[in-house]
Amino acid sequence: MTKADLIEEVSRVVEMTRKESEVIVEAIFDSIVRSLRTGDKIEIRGFGSFRTRQRQPRIGRNPKTGARVEVPAKKIPYFKPSKELKDVVNNSAAPVSSTPPPAPEEVPNP
Numbered sequence: 001m002t003k004a005d006l007i008e009e010v011s012r013v014v015e016m017t018r019k020e021s022e023v024i025v026e027a028i029f030d031s032i033v034r035s036l037r038t039g040d041k042i043e044i045r046g047f048g049s050f051r052t053r054q055r056q057p058r059i060g061r062n063p064k065t066g067a068r069v070e071v072p073a074k075k076i077p078y079f080k081p082s083k084e085l086k087d088v089v090n091n092s093a094a095p096v097s098s099t100p101p102p103a104p105e106e107v108p109n110p
Contacts, residue, residue, distance in 0.1 A: 048081040
């Protein structure tokens with residue numbers, strides 16, 4: 001699923017215009033990024049948590065030339081899925097949302 005697909009899905013489910021849905025999705029992403037930049041942890045119950053991990057500086061190698069390269073310390077975004085999300089992904093029979101699936105159309109027997 002791409003960002004555009006997500007915006008389209010929000011638009012369809014919430015019955016809003018695509019532009020309004022785009023504003024909502026962008027606001028959520030911006031909030032997550034802003035929180036991670038300040039070092040905060042984001043926890044979405046039933047989905048997972050976002051946090052940053054600190055990587056130490058190290059000496060790497062350029063794969064083309066084999067030359068040694070210093071890699072500086074940096075923060076890496078990290079996502080940890082919740083147990084509920086893992087269970088839903090691994091159990092294909094479990095419903096993804098709280099809305100029931102549409103009933104199949106009945107075809108009369110001749």
